[in-house]
Amino acid sequence: MIKNFKWLFLVSLTFIACSDDEVTTKPNSSDGLPLTAGSADFAKYVALGDSFAAGFSDNALFIEGQKTSYPNIMAQQFATVGGGAFTNPFMADNVGGFAGSTTYGPRLYFTGNAASPLALVAGPSTTSITAKLTGSFNNMGVPGAKVGDLDLPGYGSPLGNPYFTRFASTPMATIVDDAVAQNPTFFSLYIGGNDVLGYATAGGTGAGPTSPAVFQSKYDGLINKLTTNGRKGVVGNLPYVNTLPFFTTVPFNAIPLNAAQVTALNSGYAAYNNALTAAVGLGLMTPAEKTARTITFVVGQNAPVIIDEFLATDLTVLNPALVKMRQATAADYLLLSAGGASTQAHLQAGGGTSTPLADKWVLSAGEANEIKVATDAYNITIEAAATAKGLAFADLKSVMNGLISPTGISANGFTLKSQFIFGGAFSLDGVHPSPRGYALIANSFTAAINAKYGSNMAPVSFGDYRILFPPSL
Structure with a gap:
């Protein structure tokens, strides 16, 4: 899920350099019985999705963030039951952004200063926006992608999405075709957030959500390609935007x-x-x-x-x-973009008092309902596709709803909530998860896989994953 945020120093996307991750195995199982993959085969796993799959965090893509993406965490769990190597299109550094770019800037970090809590890490980025990666990659998460983009010829061209351009097999290749060409034995698909999020983070301005009919057509097309020859996989549904602190941090009476x-x-x-x-x-x-x-x-x-x-x-x-x-x-x-670190000063300066607050800074109740209606329709399509093709289905909408409950979600002595900065689940851009939030998503997917295919992979511990990245990595 992704949008260019005009808030504090929030900037936008970023990209890649590559290598294999070293997968560490865990001997324990979820049920105390000997580890088994059940009827699934994780020897060749590919992950398709958007910025969540890529490991986008703190408004950037960088190596340490990519290592804690939910597909990377899942690959570590798969390794305990026969899963193979898992490669990522890594960036060149932990700065984020591209060398010389004013659009794709570095990641955010928490300063601890209440007046100016966020800042950009010191650069410059060493990731070239024109460098072309070779080989194939298991993690095919592409920040900014909508459901229709995963099967869009030219999305990897110089005029397409630069994330995919970096590792597309050819300029006219599609994400799903490059994934299927690897002959995977198992896949995950988590897509659709950007089909509402761009509209939502813009305060309901610009193009509205993707129509449910278009979403269904595009999503079913992806599933048909991915399940060729009965290939197994897991899909997840989509949360409501009110689970993201970008939409809930600034009180309505600020x-x-x-x-x-x-x-x-x-x-x-x-x-x-x-x-x-x-x-x-x-x-x-x-x-x-x-x-x-x-x-x-x-x-x-x-x-x-x-x-x-x-x-x-x-x-x-x-x-x-x-x-x-x-x-x-x-x-x-x-929206967080309505005020950033000085919400009250921004609003009192005239926006929202002597003059109406611009539409782009507020997601009104009517606009929020538009997004809810679209999200509900997308989720019907996703679950129906999972049922029709016999896929594992992760109810991530319900999981994410748990983050906004008074008690949050607790495991391993740690509690995750949606609270901005201090809730533990989300990164500093207010939209993308922290490493610990990605661990929650990974555990939700593997629990669904265990239930569907009879595997018994243990969940990872929240305590093994940080909630904030320091300025230097």
């Missing part, structure tokens, strides 16, 4: 105001509120919509004024100043 500020703001919005009352009197608006659109500030914490295109009545024909705006509620999501 603006503290004093009495003087309240008086000035309420005076400024009096004409707008009076116009709403007049619109009800003219039969142009329902009383319920008037109530939803009325703007009133109080001493203490306040919700920002936001643009909401889902409001029913367009009053700009009467007065261009009567735009579709209202104050946010708990059903809306203020």
Whole structure:
């Protein structure tokens, strides 16, 4: 899952250099019985997906992050029951980004300073954006990929996705065809997050979610290719965006105001509120919509004024100043990009108070519902495909929901929650998992594999994986 975030120093994607991972085995099994692969064959495992599969973390792709991707962790588990070598298209360093690029910058790290908690690691990157890797790779996770991109000719061309361009067999090759050409014995497919995430992280601006019909057609096409000759594999469904701290860290009522500020703001919005009352009197608006659109500030914490295109009545024909705006509620999501380290100062500077907060900084309730509807449809397709082809199915939506529960998810004496920075599950970009979060995903996949194919691989321990990368690696 991936988007270019305009928040603090968040920049975007990155890429690759390559080598084999050394796989370490664990002697224990999940049930205390002798280890077995069951009816599965892990001798040649390939992983297809997006930035989650690639090991993207802290808004970058870098070697140590790639080593703790969920496919890499799964390959270590597979090695205990006969799994083979697992190769990755590694980057050249732990800086992240590309040499000389202003678009693909280095990774973030936590400074420990409350005023400026995040910074970029010192560069420069030594990864060339034009360097071409040779050979085939087991981890075919490509940051930024949507479901339709995995079988898109030209996606590996110089005009395509530079992640895939780096290791595509030919410029016109597709990700799924390069995967199948390796004649794998087992696959994992976790794709679809970017089909809603780009719209979500842009505050519901730009192109909307991929239509469910298109998603189904593309996803079923991938599954048909991957399951040729009865090949076994595992797929996972998609979480809701409200499990990601990018959407939940900034509270909906993030603006503290004093009495003087309240008086000035309420005076400024009096004409707008009076116009709403007049619109009800003219039969142009329902009383319920008037109530939803009325703007009133109080001493203490306040919700920002936001643009909401889902409001029913367009009053700009009467007065261009009567735009579709209202104050946010708990059903809306203020993005991390709305304020970064200085959310209150940013909002109080005029965005959300004297003027509406720009649409791109807020995922409104209506936009969030659009994304939920699309995600639900995608998940129906994913589970139906797993059932039809006899594949293992990981209910990652339910797993990720556990991260936003009051108790979180606990194992091995560690608890994971979705809280930004300190929850343990997510990295510093607020979207991609930390190494420990990737371990949670890997364990969820292997548990589904055990249940479907009769294997008994043990889960990895959360304690073996860090939650934050230091500035130097």
